[in-house]
Amino acid sequence: MSKKSGQPGPKETDRPEKPGFAARKIAADILGNVVHKKRPLDGELEAGSGHSGFRALAGNDRSLVRAIIGAALRHRGEITEILDRLLDRPIPEKTGRILDILHVAIAQMLFLDVPDRAAVSLAVDHAGLDRRARPYKGLVNGVLRRLGREKEEITSDIDAEKVNTPDWLWDSWQDAHGAEGARAIARSHQSEAALDLTVKSDPENWADKLEGRVVGNGSVRLVRKGAVDSLDGFEEGSWWVQDAAAALPARLLGDIQGLRVADLCAAPGGKTAQLAAAGAHVTAVDISKGRLRRLEENMTRLGFDVETIVSDLREFEPDDPFDAVLLDAPCSATGTIRRHPDVAWIKSPYDVEKLTEIQRDLLDRVLPWVKPGGLIVYCTCSLEPAEGEGQVAAFLQRHAEYIRLVPIGSDEIGGLNQCVTGEGYLRCLPSHAADPTAESIGMDGFFAARFRRS
Numbered sequence: 093m094s095k096k097s098g099q100p101g102p103k104e105t106d107r108p109e110k111p112g113f114a115a116r117k118i119a120a121d122i123l124g125n126v127v128h129k130k131r132p133l134d135g136e137l138e139a140g141s142g143h144s145g146f147r148a149l150a151g152n153d154r155s156l157v158r159a160i161i162g163a164a165l166r167h168r169g170e171i172t173e174i175l176d177r178l179l180d181r182p183i184p185e186k187t188g189r190i191l192d193i194l195h196v197a198i199a200q201m202l203f204l205d206v207p208d209r210a211a212v213s214l215a216v217d218h219a220g221l222d223r224r225a226r227p228y229k230g231l232v233n234g235v236l237r238r239l240g241r242e243k244e245e246i247t248s249d250i251d252a253e254k255v256n257t258p259d260w261l262w263d264s265w266q267d268a269h270g271a272e273g274a275r276a277i278a279r280s281h282q283s284e285a286a287l288d289l290t291v292k293s294d295p296e297n298w299a300d301k302l303e304g305r306v307v308g309n310g311s312v313r314l315v316r317k318g319a320v321d322s323l324d325g326f327e328e329g330s331w332w333v334q335d336a337a338a339a340l341p342a343r344l345l346g347d348i349q350g351l352r353v354a355d356l357c358a359a360p361g362g363k364t365a366q367l368a369a370a371g372a373h374v375t376a377v378d379i380s381k382g383r384l385r386r387l388e389e390n391m392t393r394l395g396f397d398v399e400t401i402v403s404d405l406r407e408f409e410p411d412d413p414f415d416a417v418l419l420d421a422p423c424s425a426t427g428t429i430r431r432h433p434d435v436a437w438i439k440s441p442y443d444v445e446k447l448t449e450i451q452r453d454l455l456d457r458v459l460p461w462v463k464p465g466g467l468i469v470y471c472t473c474s475l476e477p478a479e480g481e482g483q484v485a486a487f488l489q490r491h492a493e494y495i496r497l498v499p500i501g502s503d504e505i506g507g508l509n510q511c512v513t514g515e516g517y518l519r520c521l522p523s524h525a526a527d528p529t530a531e532s533i534g535m536d537g538f539f540a541a542r543f544r545r546s
């Protein structure tokens with residue numbers, strides 16, 4: 093109804109939503125949950141228990157939300173810097189979702205294939221619908237339009253690698269790997285990780301079939317993306333998804349055919365499957381009932397028979413010692429930022445400190461669970477030395493009489509020289525090449541060390 097008729101116009105909330113509006117609104121909502129409430133992104137996107145708005149979206153809108161949030165998190169530092177340049181003064185707190193709305197719009201304008209006009213118009217609509225953001229609707233419009241007009245000038249000379257990395261992580265990587273090393277790690281976080289599979293046998297054949305290539309120590313890296321469960325070999329359980337670096341630690345136990353092996357902190361079971369495939373009798377222990385259920389589903393698909401136990405390792409007591417033990421301890425997961433860009437923004441030095449204490453307790457606890465002469469492999473998907481090199485150096489010192497380090501050789505990990513340290517630890521970085529010819533760059537950040545109980 094027109095205003096000329098003397099009747100009020102439709103309220104903002106009564107107007108039909110533009111196509112794609114729900115996806116942007118939910119993207120901003122989830123982004124806010126991740127960066128302000130520190131909720132892990134995987135949980136928000138979980139099919140059964142995640143964000144209800146996300147679950148209600150159609151498949152293509154869900155993909156769009158994933159893409160927007162991925163770009164907004166991967167480039168969060170750049171977007172923040174751009175907003176600093178565009179705004180005369182910081183946006184006051186308590187302005188509803190305004191910053192999240194702006195981040196979502198800028199992620200689309202600069203890093204996704206979305207026309208500026210669509211991104212701006214949907215952001216302005218969104219601001220208009222949010223009670224506390226509404227007064228800033230004009231500002232959203234002005235700021236985004238200006239960015240559209242002056243993209244080059246506004247975005248030039250931003251040090252993307254540096255600003256997209258929280259300072260505490262940058263400092264830690266710089267201390268451990270030098271300025272160039274830190275920059276190379278940060279650069280690797282700007283793009284998505286490849287899809288790697290661990291196959292039960294014949295990686296060359298699977299690489300041919302799935303149009304991938306063999307990397308790491310026999311992993312198959314796929315160039316094409318798509319639904320994993322529609323790929324050849326999924327139904328029959330011929331392979332499972334596992335990063336090329338994550339596939340290295342379990343193999344450090346050597347020939348385990350017929351041995352009793354404990355997989356501690358086992359879920360969702362990538363390493364359990366490797367141990368079972370190598371012929372071990374595996375006992376998989378994890379504190380999380382839900383995650384262990386997923387492990388059991390995975391083992392059923394793969395046709396492996398393993399014993400599973402839900403237990404906190406700080407309380408668990410095995411009946412008999414094992415021939416070998418793998419401890420994939422809970423960690424800050426900073427080695428997985430390419431796959432989980434939220435990790436950079438939800439973890440803190442405090443988390444590393446707390447996790448380091450837990451790792452120390454678990455290491456001390458599991459030592460007597462391996463028979464004398466048996467091997468223990470400790471690993472984490474963290475880039476932080478405190479959860480890797482520092483942790484095991486202290487472990488070796490505390491138990492000098494009972495254990496010795498068994499250095500890892502690059503021949504055991506597919507010739508990946510870069511991933512072995514002088515001490516004989518495994519230290520993979522996301523900036524490392526996943527094959528000795530350096531054709532395939534990138535793998536999860538992983539640390540592993542191997543000990544023998546004397």
Ligand SMILES: C[S@@+](CC[C@H](N)C(=O)[O-])C[C@H]1O[C@@H](n2cnc3c(N)ncnc32)[C@H](O)[C@@H]1O
Nearest residue numbers: 357358359360361362363379380404405420422
């Ligand atoms: C890095 S994930 C393990 C990944 C797994 N090993 C794989 O390869 O698929 C760490 C696991 O440790 C488990 N966890 C954390 N604290 C634990 C504890 N105190 N006792 C047992 N499991 C624990 C978590 O539930 C989580 O599943």
